Amino acid sequence: MLEKFLLSLDIMWKGMLSIFVVIIIITLLIMGFRWVEKNLLDKKDEKSNL
Numbered sequence: 001m002l003e004k005f006l007l008s009l010d011i012m013w014k015g016m017l018s019i020f021v022v023i024i025i026i027t028l029l030i031m032g033f034r035w036v037e038k039n040l041l042d043k044k045d046e047k048s049n050l
Helices: 002-049
Strands: none
Touching: none
8 A cells, every 4th residue: 555655656756847847848948939039030120121
């Protein structure tokens, strides 16, 4: 009984860790896309308007 409980805890923390890692990766990707859009694409637009 205790072995099954400890096994379920092991599976559960691995699942929670993977969820948090995915959330962090998605957050970093969105921040990166916003940075690229703000810094690189806006500068190209300014050059084409001149």
